[in-house]
Amino acid sequence: MTMLIRNASEILTMNAGLGVLKNASVLIENGKIKKVGEIKSDKRTNVINAKGCVVCPGMVDSHTHLVYGGSREDEFALRVSGVKYEKITKAGGGIASTVRMTHQATEDILYRSAMKRLKNLAKHGTTTVEIKSGYGLSTVEEMKTLRVIKRLKKDSELDIVPTYLVHNIPDQMRRRDYIDLVIEEIIPKVARAKLAVFCDIFCDKLAFTRRESEKVLSSAKKYGFGLKIHADQFGDIHGAYLAAKLKCVSADHLEYSTTGAVRAMKKAGVIPTLLPGVTLFLQFRKKPLVKTYRKLRCPPALASDYNPGSCMIYSMPKIVSLACIIYGMHVEDALLGATKYGAKALGLFNRIGSITVGKQADFVIFNIDNYKKIPYYFGEDVVRYTIKKGRIIYGKNS
Numbered sequence: 001m002t003m004l005i006r007n008a009s010e011i012l013t014m015n016a017g018l019g020v021l022k023n024a025s026v027l028i029e030n031g032k033i034k035k036v037g038e039i040k041s042d043k044r045t046n047v048i049n050a051k052g053c054v055v056c057p058g059m060v061d062s063h064t065h066l067v068y069g070g071s072r073e074d075e076f077a078l079r080v081s082g083v084k085y086e087k088i089t090k091a092g093g094g095i096a097s098t099v100r101m102t103h104q105a106t107e108d109i110l111y112r113s114a115m116k117r118l119k120n121l122a123k124h125g126t127t128t129v130e131i132k133s134g135y136g137l138s139t140v141e142e143m144k145t146l147r148v149i150k151r152l153k154k155d156s157e158l159d160i161v162p163t164y165l166v167h168n169i170p171d172q173m174r175r176r177d178y179i180d181l182v183i184e185e186i187i188p189k190v191a192r193a194k195l196a197v198f199c200d201i202f203c204d205k206l207a208f209t210r211r212e213s214e215k216v217l218s219s220a221k222k223y224g225f226g227l228k229i230h231a232d233q234f235g236d237i238h239g240a241y242l243a244a245k246l247k248c249v250s251a252d253h254l255e256y257s258t259t260g261a262v263r264a265m266k267k268a269g270v271i272p273t274l275l276p277g278v279t280l281f282l283q284f285r286k287k288p289l290v291k292t293y294r295k296l297r298c299p300p301a302l303a304s305d306y307n308p309g310s311c312m313i314y315s316m317p318k319i320v321s322l323a324c325i326i327y328g329m330h331v332e333d334a335l336l337g338a339t340k341y342g343a344k345a346l347g348l349f350n351r352i353g354s355i356t357v358g359k360q361a362d363f364v365i366f367n368i369d370n371y372k373k374i375p376y377y378f379g380e381d382v383v384r385y386t387i388k389k390g391r392i393i394y395g396k397n398s
């Protein structure tokens with residue numbers, strides 16, 4: 001099947017910066033990009049008139065915790081009234097409460113609620129999403145979540161990348177015993193069942209130490225997992241340096257990471273991933289060094305970190321706005337972060353993340369005439385179509 005997206009005001013190719021083409025078209029054949037530029041239509045072609053619209057590669061959300069049970073609005077209410085996140089966590093709230101509610105939920109319940117969330121993602125222009133487990137904390141429960149992700153991957157219109165996240169230490173278990181369980185049982189089982197592409201760990205003062213994280217990730221590497229790390233969110237424990245040492249595909253959060261850590265990540269080819277929705281939700285003052293990333297030419301990815309505790313934002317265009325407003329990112333860098341560098345953070349840039357001949361035909365078409373309006377129209381939903389592999393998966397006035 002062929003489709004022509006005709007005469008867009010702007011096409012953001014993401015090749016050499018944003019790579020803006022004005023008044024240009026894209027031809028799609030068999031789910032792939034066939035031609036970009038000036039193209040004439042013929043009668044057999046399905047045409048989308050994109051006059052007055054911006055065409056962008058489908059958004060890549062490279063960090064989410066989309067599968068979980070229950071919700072945490074009570075905790076949200078406490079937090080906004082001034083109770084600190086650390087205090088809530090110590091009192092059994094935070095991740096532990098989602099762990100309890102995820103244990104209580106059946107696979108079907110988890111599947112149905114996550115599928116609804118995926119539809120919302122598509123509505124806001126996301127075409128590829130990473131989903132982490134991590135609310136299980138036991139072999140049986142982590143495998144349960146990862147099986148749900150596998151079902152979603154099979155049934156959803158979006159591309160889904162599954163990650164096994166070593167998230168926290170379960171109650172009534174010694175740290176050392178839990179790390180042994182992760183290394184000796186959970187990682188080998190997840191690998192054997194081929195339920196995850198990446199292994200990730202919450203390396204922070206609220207969770208695992210740098211040494212524990214290194215032990216777990218080194219073992220995951222032996223089983224063939226790509227590596228990710230939640231690093232330096234609540235303090236600098238040199239998580240980003242560890243990412244560089246282990247050549248992680250990405251290091252995520254990075255609020256407390258230093259200039260030295262940025263240099264180390266750049267040298268090692270780690271994609272730094274920033275999560276401004278969390279900064280907003282948790283009212284963090286500490287922000288990642290966006291000016292340093294720009295100066296040292298170490299471009300970051302942006303992701304939602306969608307999760308029930310610290311960010312309930314589905315929309316990548318909103319994440320782009322927040323990166324600009326809260327972090328002071330340049331609009332161009334933020335848009336690249338939500339597409340090209342998101343794809344790199346998942347090791348998928350050879351297939352997605354730019355409008356390049358031969359790549360997958362994943363697009364978001366915005367109902368606005370220039371790209372600066374994407375973050376500027378913060379309160380408005382400006383997505384007109386989301387297209388996955390050449391098929392409209394969400395559309396307004398179609």
Ligand SMILES: [Zn+2]
Binds near residue numbers: 063065230305
């Ligand atoms: Zn996270």
